Amino acid sequence: xxxxLRIAVSEEKGNVPVTILHVTGDVDSKTYMDLESKASxxxxxxxxxxxLDLSGVNYMGSAGLRAxxxxxxxxKSSGGGxxxxxxxxxxxxxxxxxxxxxxxxxxxKNLDEAVKAF
Amino acid sequence: MxxxxxxxxxxxxxxxxxxxxxxxxxSLAHYSETIQIPxxxxxxxxxxxxxxxxxxxxxxxRIHKDDVVITHLGREEVFGEVAALSHEVRTASVTxxxxxxxxxxxxxxxxxxxxxxxxxxxxxxxxxxxxxxxIIGEKVERxxxxxxxxxxxxxxxxxxxxxxxEVIPEIEGWHMSGLLQPARKVAGDFYDFFIVPKPHCxxxxxxxVCDKGLGAALFMTLFRSLIRSISVYRNVxxxxxxxxxxxxxxRHAIALTNKYIASTHASSSMFSSVFFGLLVPETGQLCYxxxxxxxxxxxxxxxxxxxxxxxxxxxxxFEEAEHEVGMxxxxxxxxxxxxxxxxxxxxxxxxxxxxxxxxxxxxGNGARNDKAFLNRMFSAVEGYIGSADQFDxxxxxxxxxxxxxxx
Numbered sequence: 199x200x201x202x203l204r205i206a207v208s209e210e211k212g213n214v215p216v217t218i219l220h221v222t223g224d225v226d227s228k229t230y231m232d233l234e235s236k237a238s239x240x241x242x243x244x245x246x247x248x249x250l251d252l253s254g255v256n257y258m259g260s261a262g263l264r265a266x267x268x269x270x271x272x273x274k275s276s277g278g279g280x281x282x283x284x285x286x287x288x289x290x291x292x293x294x295x296x297x298x299x300x301x302x303x304x305x306x307k308n309l310d311e312a313v314k315a316f
Numbered sequence: 317m318x319x320x321x322x323x324x325x326x327x328x329x330x331x332x333x334x335x336x337x338x339x340x341x342x343s344l345a346h347y348s349e350t351i352q353i354p355x356x357x358x359x360x361x362x363x364x365x366x367x368x369x370x371x372x373x374x375x376x377x378r379i380h381k382d383d384v385v386i387t388h389l390g391r392e393e394v395f396g397e398v399a400a401l402s403h404e405v406r407t408a409s410v411t412x413x414x415x416x417x418x419x420x421x422x423x424x425x426x427x428x429x430x431x432x433x434x435x436x437x438x439x440x441x442x443x444x445x446x447x448x449x450x451i452i453g454e455k456v457e458r459x460x461x462x463x464x465x466x467x468x469x470x471x472x473x474x475x476x477x478x479x480x481x482e483v484i485p486e487i488e489g490w491h492m493s494g495l496l497q498p499a500r501k502v503a504g505d506f507y508d509f510f511i512v513p514k515p516h517c518x519x520x521x522x523x524x525v526c527d528k529g530l531g532a533a534l535f536m537t538l539f540r541s542l543i544r545s546i547s548v549y550r551n552v553x554x555x556x557x558x559x560x561x562x563x564x565x566x567r568h569a570i571a572l573t574n575k576y577i578a579s580t581h582a583s584s585s586m587f588s589s590v591f592f593g594l595l596v597p598e599t600g601q602l603c604y605x606x607x608x609x610x611x612x613x614x615x616x617x618x619x620x621x622x623x624x625x626x627x628x629x630x631x632x633x634f635e636e637a638e639h640e641v642g643m644x645x646x647x648x649x650x651x652x653x654x655x656x657x658x659x660x661x662x663x664x665x666x667x668x669x670x671x672x673x674x675x676x677x678x679x680g681n682g683a684r685n686d687k688a689f690l691n692r693m694f695s696a697v698e699g700y701i702g703s704a705d706q707f708d709x710x711x712x713x714x715x716x717x718x719x720x721x722x723x
Contacts, residue, residue, distance in 0.1 A: 227527050228383060260526035260587075267585040267633050297589060297608035298629020298637070 203229040205236045210249075212313035217245035218284075222254030225262030233262070237269040246279030247316045251309075253285040258293055266303065280304075284312045317350050318373065318419070326419060329392050330371055332443040333436070340429060340436040347425030353412040361409045366399030367423045375416025379408045388413060397444070400426065469501040472533065476502050479537050481509050485518055487597045489720070491686040492520070494713040495694060497658075497706070504532025504588075505656050505709035506540045512547050515561035518597060519547050522609065522654040522713050523590035526630075535577075535586045539632070542573040543592060562594050562603050563641050570605045570639050574631035587632035591624065591654055595646070600717055602644045602652070607631045610672070612654035612713075614646055619681040621650065651689065651716040653679060658708035659697050665704045670697055686716040 203223040210216045217240050225233055237248065248269065252258070266281070273279035282304040286294060294300045306312035318326065323345035327333045333341055350373070353359055360366055362381055372393050379386045379395065386408055389395055399406050400423050430437050484492050494507040504525035512519050523539055525532040546569040570592060577586070591612050593604035606612075608630035611623040628639030646652055655675065662670040678696055690712050697710060 260524075264526050264585045264587070267587070271583060271585060296610070296626060297587075298626060298634075301629060302634050302637075 203232045204254075205233065207236070207240060210309075210313045212316055214247050214316050215245075216247045216249050216313045216316050218249045218251055218309075218313075220251040220254065224257040224259075225255055225265065226257060226259040227261040230259075230261040230265040233265045234268050234272075237265075238272055241269075241272050241276050241279070246273065246277070248273070248279065248281045249284055249312050249316075250281060251284045252287070252290055255290055256287060258286075258290045260297075263294070263297060263299055266299070280316060282306060282312055282315060284309060320345050323348055323350075323419065326371065326373060326392075330394055330443075331446065332394060332397070332440055335439040335442075336436045337433060340433040343429045343432060344421060344425065347421065347429065349420045349422075351418050351420050353416050353418065355412055355414045355416075357412050359410040359412065359418075360396075360406050362406055364406045365403075366396055366406045368420050369394060369396040369400035369426070370410075371419040371421070373417040373419055375418075376413040377416055377418075378411045378413050380411065381408055397447070401440070401444070472530070473498075473501050476533055476537065479540050480507065484509050485511050487518060489718045490518075490595075490597055491716045491718070492518075492714070493686045493690055494522075494711070495690055496709065496711045497694070497698075498709045499658065499706050500529055502530060502533035503709040503711075504528050504536050505658065505711040506536045507654075507711055507713045508540055508544055509713075510544055510548060512565060512594065515558045515565065516596075517562055517565075517594045519544065520593040520595055520602075520652070520654075520713065520715060521590065522612070522656065522711060523588045524609065524656040524658075524709070524711070525588040526586060528708060531584075531586065535581075535584075535588065535632070538577065538581075539573060539588045539590065542576060543569050543590070546572050547594075558596075559601075559603075562596065566592060566594055566603055566605050566641055567639070570607060570628075570631060574607075574637055575635055577632035578635040578637075581632070585633065587630045589630045593624075593652075595715065600646045600648070602646055604642045604644065605639045606642065607637075607639060610655060610657055610660065612652055613676070613679065614644060614650055614652055615679050615681060616647060616650045617681055620676060620679060646715065646717045648717055649719040651686065651714055653689070653693070654713045655693075656709065656711040658706075658710035659693075659712065661708060662697050662701050662706065662710065663704055664700050665702055667704075670700050674700075686714040689716070690714045 206220040208218045210218060270281055273281060284306050324341050327341050327344055372389055372391055376388055376390045378388055398404050492509050496503060496505055506523050508521040510519045521543055525535045547565055589609035590607045591609040593602045595602045604624055606624055606626045607628050608626050611625045613620045614622040622644055624642060624644055627642045629637045660670055660672045660675055693712055
C-alpha cells in the first residue's frame with residue numbers, strides 16, 4: 199500500500215521568485231496525478247520556476263517520473279519556465295540514474311544553491 | 317445552527333420525511349443536531365459502526381472507498397441511513413469536499429419518534445424502497461457497462477498477444493524464449509525476437525512502458541512495432557564491415573523510435589525502458605543498446621559473468637537523448653537473461669520486495685534449458701508473491717547458446 203502524497207508549497211526569493219513544492223510520500227501510479235495537479239495549480243497561478251523538494255519521497259515509480267516530464271511540458275506550454283529537483287533519496291536517485299533522468303534534470307543537494315541556480 | 321423552524325423546513329424537503337405529519341417532523345427537528353465539518357475532514361470510515369444519518373444543509377461531501385470516489389452529495393441529499401436504521405456497519409467513507417453543514421439524526425431519536433408516531437414509518441419505508449430501487453438500477457447499469465468493457469479488454473488482450481512473437485526464430489545452436497505475465501488484462505511490458513535480414517542477425521528486445529494498464533498497452537504496441545519495423549525494413553547503407561552495419565542498425569532503430577515518440581507524443585509523457593540487442597549467431601557477438609532498462613545478465617558456468625548495464629536513458633521522452641552501443645559475447649553454454657522490474661519489485665504479503673539481489677542470487681550457473689530456466693525464475697517470483705497481488709507486469713527472456721557451438 200503506497201503512502202499518501204502530501205505537498206506543501208512555499209516561496210523563496212533568489213535571483214527570481216522560486217516556488218517550492220515539498221513532496222512527502224510515495225509518487226506512484228496512484229498518487230502521481232496529485233503531484234501533477236498541484237504543479238498545474240501553481241503554474242496556473244503564475245509560477246514559472248519550480249523546485250521540487252523530494253527529500254520526503256521514499257519511492258518514485260515510473261508513473262512519478264512521467265509526472266516530472268509532464269510538469270516540464272506544462273511549464274513549456276505556459277510560456278516557459280524551469281523545474282529543478284532537490285534532495286532525492288538514495289532509492290529515488292538510483293531509479294533516476296538507471297532510467298537516465300539524471301542527465302535531463304538539474305538535481306541539487308542544498309536548498310540555497312538550488313534556489314540561486316534559477 | 318438552524319432554528320427548529322428551519323430544521324423542520326429542511327426535513328420536509330427530504331424524501332425520508334416529506335410525507336410525515338407535522339408532529340413527526342417537529343419531533344425529529346427537536347432531536348436533530350447541526351454540525352459543521354471543515355473541508356478535507358473525514359466524517360466516518362468504511363466498516364465503522366454508525367448510529368446516525370445525515371442531511372446535507374450546505375456544502376458537499378465525497379462518498380468513497382479509499383481512493384475510489386463513489387459519488388458526491390450536495391444540498392438536501394441524505395447519507396448514512398443504512399447504518400442509522402439498522403446495525404450494519406458503514407458501507408463507505410465520507411469526507412467533506414468543502415466546509416459543510418450537516419443535520420445529524422441519531423438512531424435513538426429516529427426510533428423514539430417512530431414509536432411515538434408509527435405513521436412516519438411508512439414514509440421512511442417508501443423512501444428506503446425508492447433508494448434501494450435506484451441503487452439496484454445503477455448496479456445493473458454498471459454491471460452492463462463493466463461487461464461491455466470486459467469484452468473490449470478481452471479483445472484488446474487477444475490483439476496485444478499478437479504483438480509478442482508468435483514464432484521464435486529457429487537458429488541452429490541457439491534457443492530463445494520469453495514469457496509475459498500481465499498484472500492486468502493488458503500489459504505495458506513487451507519482448508521480441510526477430511530476424512534482421514541485412515546485416516544478418518537476430519533482434520532481441522525486452523521493454524517496459526512506464527505506468528500500467530491501457531495507456532501503457534497502447535504505447536507498448538508502438539514501441540515494439542517501431543523498433544522491429546525500423547530494424548527489419550530499413551535500407552541499410554552498407555559499410556565494408558558487417559559489424560559496423562549491425563551497430564548502425566541498432567543506433568538507427570533506437571534513435572528513430574525515440575525521436576518519433578518524443579516529438580509526436582510529447583504531451584503524453586510516455587516512455588519505455590528498452591534493452592535491444594542484435595546477436596550474430598555465428599559468433600555469439602551481441603551488440604546492444606540498453607535504454608534505461610534493468611541490466612540483463614550473461615550467465616556462464618561460474619554464475620553471472622557480465623551485466624549489460626544501461627548505455628543511455630529511456631526512450632520516448634528526450635529528443636536529444638544519446639545512446640552508446642555496448643558489446644558483449646555469449647559463449648557456448650552461456651545464456652542471456654533479461655527481465656522487467658515487475659520481477660524485482662514484486663512484493664510478498666508483507667510488502668517486501670523480491671529485489672535484484674535475490675534474483676541474482678538464484679540464477680545459478682552453467683548450461684541449462686532456456687524454457688526450464690525461465691520457468692524456474694518465474695516460479696521463484698510467483699512463489700515469493702504468494703497470495704499478495706501482482707501489481708506490475710512480469711516479463712522475462714532467455715537466449716541460450718548450446719555448448720556444442722563453436723566459432
